Amino acid sequence: MTRTWTFERAALAAWAFGWAFFFSGFAVVSLTGCASGGKTQADQGPPYDQLYSTGRYAEAYEEASKVAGSLSGKDKQHAALVAGLSAHALNKNPEAEKWLRPLTSSNDPQVAGESMATLGLILQEQSRYAQAAEMLTGAATKLTGDQGARAALYAGDSYRALGKRDDATRMYELAKSKAERDNALKVMISDRIAGVPPPPKGSKLSTAGNRTPAPNAMPQMRGGAFTVQVGAFSTPALAQREAAKFSRWGAPQITPITSRDGKTLYAVRLGSFATKGDAENFRRQIGSSARVVPIGS
Incomplete structure (x- = not known):
């Protein structure tokens, strides 16, 4: 089945793309059912798949680790x-590493690649850029399409943090060649190739000595007309979980909104901008499925 990999928490929230993946050898099913009418549990996959795909990471971790x-x-x-991906989503990196490291030697390139990509991002969060670059480069060679492109992109960012610009450019070009459907991802890759730096990890110097802007550099305009919405969720708890991923970009606001079918949703929004152009510039830095909306909408 298709799941969403939420690999970017606080330190990587600005890059959140929702890394979609599937485990090879397991059925991919439609959420709307199939022509035969209805799906069996076998069609839907094991329970922890369903839990993970709906963002119930604690339950997914408990179920997957148990069996x-x-x-x-x-x-x-x-x-x-x-289990490893759920642990990472819960900010339990030691548990994530315990489950994922043995999988890096899997004969299945999908399993090995996804494990290596998550471990590479953990290393990147820890500023262990050399190890991160190696792990993410390995992931990029195993994964295809947008998955491989993301791994190559973040490998390039690690090389860039090490001051290895030629290696960084090589990985950005690889990312460009692999990218397929995610337009926001393509924009980020193009920006990197053009020399636009990755989203800041913090206000201190990187290991390469390149100063990065402070993480609170997001414009805050009193009485602004536009904001950037990173998602809308069915419960406040889900909205709060998403908001925590973006806290380094400012103070996310959770705003109740009404969907087109009359349901109450909880939108996670960032910033207040005087013009739509300013908001759009910030949205491009965040990536993902974020969108610019009028304040008050």
Whole structure:
């Protein structure tokens, strides 16, 4: 089935793209059902798949970690992968590493690649850029399409932090060649190739000595007309979880809104901008499916 990999928490929130993936050998199913009418549990995949895909990471981790030891082969790797990704989404990096490191040697390039990509991002969060670059480069060679492009992009960012501009450019070009459907991802890759720096990790100097802007550099305009919405969720708890990922960019606001079908949703919004152009510039830095909306909408 198709799941969303939420690999960017606080330190990587500005890059949040929602890394979609599937585990090879497991069925990809439509959320709207199929022609035969309805789906069996086998069609839908194991319970932890459903929990992970709906953002219930704590429950997904509990289920996947509980059964992984009793499974074998691809089923075992699949459960371990979900356990590791869920742990990372919960900011439990030691647990994530415990589940994912053994999978980096998997014969399945999808499993190995996703594991290496997540571990690379953990290393990047820890400013261990040399190890991150190696892990993410490996992931980029195993993953295809937008997944491989993201791994190559972040490998390039790690090389850039090390001052290895030629290696960074090589990985950005690889990312460009792999990118397929995600237009926001393509924009980020083009920006990197043009010399636009990655989103700031913090206000201190990077390991390469390049000063990055402070993470609170987002414009805050009193009485602004526009804001950037990064998502809208069915419960306040889900909205708060998403807001925590973007806290380094300012103070996310959770605003109740009404959907077109009359349901109450909880929107996570960032910033207050005088013009739509200013808001759009900030939205491009965030990436993902963020969009500019009028304040008060």
